[in-house]
Amino acid sequence: MAQVIHSIPELQQWSRAAHKAGKTVGLVPTMGFLHDGHLSLIDAARANGADAVVISIFVNPIQFGPNEDFAKYPRDFERDRALCEARNVDVIFAPGVEDMYPEPLTCHVYENTISKNLCGKSRPIHFEGVTTVVSKLFNAALPDVAVFGQKDAQQAAIIRRMVRDLNFPIKIITAPIVREADGLAMSSRNKYLSEDEHRRALAISSSLFRAQKTFAAKPGIAAAKLIADIRAEITAAGGLVEYVELTDSDTMLPAATLEPGKSFTIAVAAKFGTTRLIDNIQLG
Numbered sequence: 001m002a003q004v005i006h007s008i009p010e011l012q013q014w015s016r017a018a019h020k021a022g023k024t025v026g027l028v029p030t031m032g033f034l035h036d037g038h039l040s041l042i043d044a045a046r047a048n049g050a051d052a053v054v055i056s057i058f059v060n061p062i063q064f065g066p067n068e069d070f071a072k073y074p075r076d077f078e079r080d081r082a083l084c085e086a087r088n089v090d091v092i093f094a095p096g097v098e099d100m101y102p103e104p105l106t107c108h109v110y111e112n113t114i115s116k117n118l119c120g121k122s123r124p125i126h127f128e129g130v131t132t133v134v135s136k137l138f139n140a141a142l143p144d145v146a147v148f149g150q151k152d153a154q155q156a157a158i159i160r161r162m163v164r165d166l167n168f169p170i171k172i173i174t175a176p177i178v179r180e181a182d183g184l185a186m187s188s189r190n191k192y193l194s195e196d197e198h199r200r201a202l203a204i205s206s207s208l209f210r211a212q213k214t215f216a217a218k219p220g221i222a223a224a225k226l227i228a229d230i231r232a233e234i235t236a237a238g239g240l241v242e243y244v245e246l247t248d249s250d251t252m253l254p255a256a257t258l259e260p261g262k263s264f265t266i267a268v269a270a271k272f273g274t275t276r277l278i279d280n281i282q283l284g
């Protein structure tokens, strides 16, 4: 039976007891409305040595801009709880806003380089909200291992950097993207898509897969050509491209050319209807 904990001191107490009992604690931070992508992170925590797993479910207000979907973000705690039970999660940490932010914060955690690119351009406060809440979750759950999804590759890179710069004693795992059978990267926000938008949004994953295949066949190809083709395919499907960018896979900082022997990630953000989707693929 997964234990549901709402308060930070109670979670800290649980984690200290788990450590005392010799357990390795894993943390999977989420905003809930769980899907197989989230659940794969629980398995990744276990595969990386966690014998007690905490999943946090918290729709974090400070990472949403004023015109974003905080209020309408999908929530279904009972469904999430059943999925966590089925996956043998030890603790579901489900704080209220009043537990996480009993008063407005005057201290924030801010990454100032990686977070300026890609999603940071259209979501200026987003990553500061993420690094701040993840720091709070780390201090609440006191994990040895924490797992993030490659689906949010820029977020994962920022967290890796934060942990390195600020010496959090936590091993960060980045787990692969889980996709629908049709290729669309799983996301709680896919629920917003109409059937027609979902079908058209497949241009995102199909164009990325095509780029990956093209690169494997012609490693000398210009990055600009791969990017132009992805843009064209998404636009032809009626998507509004926000960015298609070549980045270094580790840092997620912009890369100019596809140098041999290095790993690159092409990251995409595009809107179908009013729904903003992100996805990425690795080359090399």
Ligand code: AMP
Pocket (backbone or CB within 6 Å): 029, 030, 031, 032, 036, 037, 038, 040, 041, 147, 148, 149, 150, 151, 152, 175, 176, 177, 178, 179, 185, 186, 187, 188
């Ligand atoms: P979210 O609830 O959207 O904030 O996501 C919580 C965690 O799940 C983040 O580390 C995401 O990167 C990860 N995640 C979301 N979707 C997927 C997916 N399709 N595959 C793998 N991880 C995912």
